[in-house]
Amino acid sequence: MVTLKDIAKEAGVSVMTVSNIVNGNYSKVSKEKAEHIQEIISRMGYVPNASARSLAKNKTNIIAVIMRGEENENPMLNPYYSAMVGAMIQKIQQRGYYAMVNIMKSRQDIVQSLRTWNVDGAIFLGLFDDEIEAMYSVCDVPMVFVDSYSNVRQLSNIGIDDFKGGQLAANCFISRGHRSVAFIGPTMKYNGVIRHRFDGFASVLRVNGMEVRSEHIFEIKSDVRQEAIIALGKHIASMKKEFSAIFITSDQIASYIVQGLISEGVSVPGEMSVIGFDNLEICRQISPQLTTIAQDLNQKAHFAVSTLFQRLTDSSLPAQSMVLDVELVERASVAQK
Numbered sequence: 001m002v003t004l005k006d007i008a009k010e011a012g013v014s015v016m017t018v019s020n021i022v023n024g025n026y027s028k029v030s031k032e033k034a035e036h037i038q039e040i041i042s043r044m045g046y047v048p049n050a051s052a053r054s055l056a057k058n059k060t061n062i063i064a065v066i067m068r069g070e071e072n073e074n075p076m077l078n079p080y081y082s083a084m085v086g087a088m089i090q091k092i093q094q095r096g097y098y099a100m101v102n103i104m105k106s107r108q109d110i111v112q113s114l115r116t117w118n119v120d121g122a123i124f125l126g127l128f129d130d131e132i133e134a135m136y137s138v139c140d141v142p143m144v145f146v147d148s149y150s151n152v153r154q155l156s157n158i159g160i161d162d163f164k165g166g167q168l169a170a171n172c173f174i175s176r177g178h179r180s181v182a183f184i185g186p187t188m189k190y191n192g193v194i195r196h197r198f199d200g201f202a203s204v205l206r207v208n209g210m211e212v213r214s215e216h217i218f219e220i221k222s223d224v225r226q227e228a229i230i231a232l233g234k235h236i237a238s239m240k241k242e243f244s245a246i247f248i249t250s251d252q253i254a255s256y257i258v259q260g261l262i263s264e265g266v267s268v269p270g271e272m273s274v275i276g277f278d279n280l281e282i283c284r285q286i287s288p289q290l291t292t293i294a295q296d297l298n299q300k301a302h303f304a305v306s307t308l309f310q311r312l313t314d315s316s317l318p319a320q321s322m323v324l325d326v327e328l329v330e331r332a333s334v335a336q337k
Contacts, residue, residue, distance in 0.1 A: 002046040010044065011037050022046075061097045063308065064122040065089070066110055068131075069103040073223055076103070079252055079280045080297070081125065084146070087301035088123060095309060107131045114139050121308045124148075142311035144304050149191050154319040156311065158304045160326050162193045165293040166200025168328040169247040169275045172291070174208055177337030178245040178273060181205070182216040182236070184257060185249035197249050197277065216243055226256055233260015240271050244337060251276040255286050258333070269335035279329050288332035295326050 004022070008015045017029060021037045029037070065088055067075050075081045089099040100117060104110045111134065114122060121142040124135065132150045135143060145157045173181055183201060185194045198217075205211055216239075218232060233256060236246070248254040254276035258268050266272050268288055276283065279294030303322050311317055 002044045004046075007037065007040055007044060007046055010040050013037065060118055060120055062100050062117060062119045063092050063097050063305075064114060064117065064119040065092075065099055065101045066113070066122060066124050067101075067103050068126045069105055073105075074103070075126075079282060080250065080278050083280065083297050084125065084301055087298050088305055091301060091305040095305075107134045110135065111139070114141070121312050123304050123308055142308055142315060144308040144311070146300065146304050147193050149193070149196065151191070155321070156307050156319045157321040158300055158307060158324070159193070159322070160295045160300065160324045162196035162326075163200035163203075165277060165295075165326045166197040166202070166247070167204045168293055168326065169277075170201045170204035170208075172275060172328055172330070172334060173245045173247070173273065174204070174210075176245075176273065176334055179210060179337075180216075180243040180245075181210070181212060182218065182239075182243045182246045183212050183248075184218045184220065184232075184246055184253060187219045187221060194249050197247075201247050220253060229253055229256035230260040230263070233257040234264050235260075236272075237261050237264035237266040240266055244271070245273040245275075245334070247275050249277045251278045251280040251282050251290060251292055254290055254292075255282050258286060258288075258290070269333050273334040273337075275334060283329075283331065291331045291334045292329050293326050294329045296324065300324060 004015050004018045007018045011018065013033070018037060020026070020028060021034055022041070026034050065085055067081060067085070069075045076085065085101055089101070092099040097120070100119065102110070102113050104113065107130070110131070119141060122139070123144050123146065125146045127135070127145060127148060132145065132148065132155065143156070145155055147159050148155065148157045149159075150157070183198055185198065188195045188198060202212060218236070220229060220232070236257065237260065246257065248257060254274055258274055261268055261272055268274055274290065276290045276292040278297075279292045283290040283292050303324070307320060307322070
């Protein structure tokens with residue numbers, strides 16, 4: 001294994017000089033000498049020790065990507081998170097950094113992880129106000145949040161127009177003649193994406209003299225399994241005379257609801273129309289193919305990573321937020337009433 005000492009002996013310079021070149025510090029050697037040492041490094045196949053370089057530069061080249069996850073819950077099984085995180089990892093690596101993906105069940109775990117790994121920056125998915133405040137109180141590295149509606153402070157956040165997404169779903173149903181509708185999504189007790197999607201949906205219904213009756217709002221807890229969501233679809237099948245259309249805030253949840261409906265002999269979209277959210281690949285894999293509200297996950301990942309690296313370059317930059325657009329993608333799961 002080639003060492004700095006071997007390189008220094010071959011080049012006729014000190015170990016410190018070779019170390020400076022390896023770590024990008026060329027100020028104390030001539031251009032010719034630096035090029036000569038680089039040639040020897042390449043010829044001898046020297047591979048720098050990443051840990052040692054991190055100590056020398058006082059940086060790790062590690063970006064943390066942190067998601068919330070309850071006990072025994074794996075958010076990476078959700079195709080939304082797997083697509084988002086996958087895109088982020090690619091974009092982080094393209095900049096010569098390493099991505100460290102963590103699934104944390106509490107803010108204490110998040111804080112401990114950031115302190116242990118001494119990361120250069122962090123991207124957070126799915127945090128709530130109290131957790132965001134905790135991050136700012138203990139973490140002084142650049143941070144970017146995804147899909148946050150925090151009222152705690154100004155923060156750099158990359159999100160989408162969830163309110164508009166709900167409006168698009170409602171307008172689609174109304175234009176097809178549906179007058180009685182239902183809503184399915186995770187718990188809405190926080191001021192987050194689900195609340196905004198519901199509020200947009202309900203706002204259009206009100207303008208048209210409609211509403212989502214409380215008994216037609218179905219909230220799904222984060223730890224509910226696939227089988228339970230399919231069972232909910234079967235239960236909803238017995239309510240087909242009460243409403244004719246359902247807005248569901250996740251394509252994955254929508255796919256399970258459709259499975260439950262069809263298993264009980266309810267035709268989709270003949271007897272029940274369905275709109276999902278995200279425009280994941282699963283929309284084209286189920287039958288009927290799913291009408292959905294599309295967001296560009298690759299674009300969201302791009303802006304999250306680029307915003308973080310802007311702050312890595314200049315920590316004095318003010319917080320900046322972006323709201324990306326959404327659109328309705330019509331397929332086969334909404335019928336004319």
